Amino acid sequence: MARITASVYTSHVPAIGAALDAGKDKEPYWQPVFAGYDYSKQWMKDNKPDVVFLVYNDHATAFSLDMIPTFAIGTAAQYQPADEGYGARPVPTVIGHPELASHIAQSVIQQDFDLTIVNKMDVDHGLTVPLSLMCGNPPKDAFHWPCPVIPFAVNVVQYPVPSGQRCFNLGQAIRRAVESYDEDLNVHIWGTGGMSHQLQGPRAGLINKDFDNAFLDKLIADPAAAAAIPHIDYVREAGSEGIELVMWLIARGAMADVAGRADGVNLKHRFFHVPASNTAVGHLILENK
Amino acid sequence: MARITASVYTSHVPAIGAALDAGKDKEPYWQPVFAGYDYSKQWMKDNKPDVVFLVYNDHATAFSLDMIPTFAIGTAAQYQPADEGYGARPVPTVIGHPELASHIAQSVIQQDFDLTIVNKMDVDHGLTVPLSLMCGNPPKDAFHWPCPVIPFAVNVVQYPVPSGQRCFNLGQAIRRAVESYDEDLNVHIWGTGGMSHQLQGPRAGLINKDFDNAFLDKLIADPAAAAAIPHIDYVREAGSEGIELVMWLIARGAMADVAGRADGVNLKHRFFHVPASNTAVGHLILENK
Amino acid sequence: MSLDKPYLDVPGTIIFDAEQSRKGYHLNQFCMSLMKAENRVRFKANERAYLDEWPMTEEQKQGVLTRDLNRCMATGGNIYFLAKIGATDGLSFQQMAGSMxxxxxxxxxxxxxxxxxxxxxxxxxxxxxxxxxxxxxxxxxxxxxxx
Amino acid sequence: MSLDKPYLDVPGTIIFDAEQSRKGYHLNQFCMSLMKAENRVRFKANERAYLDEWPMTEEQKQGVLTRDLNRCMATGGNIYFLAKIGATDGLSFQQMAGSMxxxxxxxxxxxxxxxxxxxxxxxxxxxxxxxxxxxxxxxxxxxxxxx
Ligand SMILES: [Fe+3]
Ligand SMILES: [Fe+3]
Structure with a gap:
């Protein structure tokens, strides 16, 4: 039986990808950001998953205003890194896991989540920057990500976006779906985006360390309380783009303690830094007890 | 305040549209089909809605396998009749109602239905044939449908399709959404597709009058029981494409009696006929008491 | 994998589920391409050459070339997609369904x-x-x- | 209409909701067109002419021509779409955000x-x-x- 053993949470700031791709990761501005992921890269090697279920949002890349899915699951064999206007990132093609993805899609739809199934899309920085942070950019002679990835895109661009509670419930449904898959697979689930940031208007540049750290505390120890945060609190406290944090609740909802199977989670790593471009960077690794 | 006053149910067989467009509606094969809608055309004139919320499914027209939304709501200003391979049907452009559609989208998403919002799509026979049946094909000198239409597309092509219960619950959410809209609008909700038919394999041509009529009985008098019918019963009893009937449950769920506001519905019209091409034709008009 | 498929015991019927969809992806997307008039012309001019532009299996291509819709269904085709072939040939849905x-x-x-x-x-x-x-x-x- | 908008009292912030999306549809789809290299070239060669191919309001076109992202936001633009203009100009996201x-x-x-x-x-x-x-x-x- 497949099982979710760990969850990872991280911002997915595009400038982080650009900095890494340009070899600027040792510069004073960027060094502290990447240093926060040194532990994580080793952890990924020591705890290599068979599949990563990667929750992210598309930023007007694969999805225009023609079609805006609330939740979209990728069931394709592969996904190309997107050209977001600066040329595609020089990172490997993302290999999917069509069998597990289709299984999760079927199970989750039958649990009353109204997914959109996607068989063709390019993936933008929302998906590839977390991979770069957690795995490093793969070298030319081994130019591939360590494992297959199932992309799961959440609409956080046009309101109304799904509520934190809906996301948290979805995570629980995903856990049930994974556990009903026959093959013995070690699955990690990642929630990406956030933390506090606002990219627009006279309020651009808003950062709220207190909110962010309180959110991290809650997410670790009292995720149900984190799930209860209404949209307006994210907007007011964490900036208009801070709403991306609802995606972290999908990953958190998939952990065993939420299902009453364990008393909490093991916090393996916690990191917070300001700034990366316009954004606060937050990062957690949680394992099931 | 806007309100849903009536619901309409009808098959949407493409051959019906083709027959009408070709002027064959008086031929012996087709005459009984169209006769079943004589009452309905008069009823539409006598009870002209301000907006029709039209539940249907796309048949590999607007949606390919690249993206398969479980539920998609159209918020565009207009929709062109699609070329399904025989040329576009010679019927008017469908005018949307972006304001009400957006309102319903917001409200229903906040009621935990994970809609896909669509701003650009062509509409196929699933949507235009019911309009032709209920309104007749508009004459050249008044070449428009009687009112704006909000297209609501349901995936019934690739399994798993949403359950009957999910559809029934969605109808209830749509009613609440409509009733929270400020403007005073008379809204009809239509469920289309069905009845028994199978378009594939050695079992093609399956028709089950007993199942169909029992479904009509249940839908009128005991819709919760109709909602409880599992997928496999549709497939086994009503043919693989009979699954389209789950869409009728969305319309039925939006009626006042389901919300405990009335004791049942007023049955204004009921019609059943076999065949139209490969399909049994069923049709109901229900008004709120 | 462990997808629950209660519909496998229905005779003469193939349910288009995720597994069929995966098998038939390129076959169905080929069908979808026939919704454009210029593609219909190219297909009719040289069916084999047009099919060879798609990463379909030989079995799928033979199904299309021989207009054997059951064979197309078995290899992942969906009837609403396959109907585009019939439309290209000028067939009605009744003719297509009957042919199976x-x-x-x-x-x-x-x-x-x-x-x-x-x-x-x-x-x-x-x-x-x-x-x-x-x-x-x-x-x-x-x-x-x-x- | 009666869309509940609890976010209207947040200063210096425009939430991209259905109403903004409707207002900004063509503006944002214009931005989306800049994801293709050939469109970026055409746009840069004659911005006004390229904009005139889109059913945008004059206000929206002026917002784009003057690179006034606040004006673009007010007329329905979304920042992730507007960012395609910045990318065309070779600006970083920090430069764009700061410009507002x-x-x-x-x-x-x-x-x-x-x-x-x-x-x-x-x-x-x-x-x-x-x-x-x-x-x-x-x-x-x-x-x-x-x-
Ligand atoms: Fe983001
Ligand atoms: Fe249909």
Whole structure:
């Protein structure tokens, strides 16, 4: 039986990808950001998953205003890194896991989540920057990500976006779906985006360390309380783009303690830094007890 | 305040549209089909809605396998009749109602239905044939449908399709959404597709009058029981494409009696006929008491 | 994998689920390409060459070339996609559906007018209805086979 | 209509909801077109002519031509779509975000390095934070205005 053993949470700031791709990761501005992921890269090697279920949002890349899915699951064999206007990132093609993805899609739809199934899309920085942070950019002679990835895109661009509670419930449904898959697979689930940031208007540049750290505390120890945060609190406290944090609740909802199977989670790593471009960077690794 | 006053149910067989467009509606094969809608055309004139919320499914027209939304709501200003391979049907452009559609989208998403919002799509026979049946094909000198239409597309092509219960619950959410809209609008909700038919394999041509009529009985008098019918019963009893009937449950769920506001519905019209091409034709008009 | 498939015991029926969809992806997307008039022209001009532009299996291509819709279905085709081939050929949906039974067009049409195929014997695999595997093909094609 | 909008009292912030999306549809789809290299070339060759191919309002076109992202936002633009204009100009996201505040690039970058904009006074319209309407534009542009 497949099982979710760990969850990872991280911002997915595009400038982080650009900095890494340009070899600027040792510069004073960027060094502290990447240093926060040194532990994580080793952890990924020591705890290599068979599949990563990667929750992210598309930023007007694969999805225009023609079609805006609330939740979209990728069931394709592969996904190309997107050209977001600066040329595609020089990172490997993302290999999917069509069998597990289709299984999760079927199970989750039958649990009353109204997914959109996607068989063709390019993936933008929302998906590839977390991979770069957690795995490093793969070298030319081994130019591939360590494992297959199932992309799961959440609409956080046009309101109304799904509520934190809906996301948290979805995570629980995903856990049930994974556990009903026959093959013995070690699955990690990642929630990406956030933390506090606002990219627009006279309020651009808003950062709220207190909110962010309180959110991290809650997410670790009292995720149900984190799930209860209404949209307006994210907007007011964490900036208009801070709403991306609802995606972290999908990953958190998939952990065993939420299902009453364990008393909490093991916090393996916690990191917070300001700034990366316009954004606060937050990062957690949680394992099931 | 806007309100849903009536619901309409009808098959949407493409051959019906083709027959009408070709002027064959008086031929012996087709005459009984169209006769079943004589009452309905008069009823539409006598009870002209301000907006029709039209539940249907796309048949590999607007949606390919690249993206398969479980539920998609159209918020565009207009929709062109699609070329399904025989040329576009010679019927008017469908005018949307972006304001009400957006309102319903917001409200229903906040009621935990994970809609896909669509701003650009062509509409196929699933949507235009019911309009032709209920309104007749508009004459050249008044070449428009009687009112704006909000297209609501349901995936019934690739399994798993949403359950009957999910559809029934969605109808209830749509009613609440409509009733929270400020403007005073008379809204009809239509469920289309069905009845028994199978378009594939050695079992093609399956028709089950007993199942169909029992479904009509249940839908009128005991819709919760109709909602409880599992997928496999549709497939086994009503043919693989009979699954389209789950869409009728969305319309039925939006009626006042389901919300405990009335004791049942007023049955204004009921019609059943076999065949139209490969399909049994069923049709109901229900008004709120 | 462990997808629950309660519909596998329905005779003469292939449900288009995720697994079929994955098998048939390129076949169905080829069909979708026929919604553009210029592609229909190119396809009709040289069907084999047009099909070779798609990463379909040989079995799928043969299914298309021979217009064997059952073969197309078995290899992941979905009827609403396959219908684009029929539209390209100028066939009605009734002609396409009928073609999968072995019946002639007239036989199939007559069956529909007289109330359609009965569900009796056609609910579960192993019963004795006219959609069961042992009773294929139906109609004139069957008589030809027996002759 | 009666869309509930609890976010209207947040200063210096436009939430991209259905109403904004409707207003900005063609503006945003124009932006989306810039994801293709050939369109970027055509746009840069004659911005006005390229914009005139889109059913955008004059206000929206002026917003684009003057690279006034606040004006683009007010007329329905979404920042992720508008970012395609910046990418066409070779700007970073930080430069784009900063441009909406009136601060110079260096000022904005310095604010971010020192911890970003504070939420104090910037939660509700009517407080006295630096994102409030009465305190616009910020930074050097403000000094220029006062001078
Ligand atoms: Fe993001
Ligand atoms: Fe249909």
């Amino acid at each position: 039974t072995g019946m002639t067009e007239d036989e199939y049409r007559a069956m529909m007018i007289s109330g359609g195929r009965s569900v009796e014997g056609n609910r579960y695999i192993g019963e004795d209805g006219d959609a069961q595997a042992k009773n294929q093909p139906q109609g004139a094609a069957n008589k030809k086979k027996e002759a | 505040t009136g601060m110079t690039e260096d000022e904005y970058r310095a604010m971010m390095i020192s911890g970003g904009r504070s939420v104090e006074g910037n939660r509700y319209i009517g407080e006295d934070g630096d994102a409030q309407a009465k305190n616009q534009p910020q930074g050097a542009a403000n000094k220029k205005k006062e001078a």
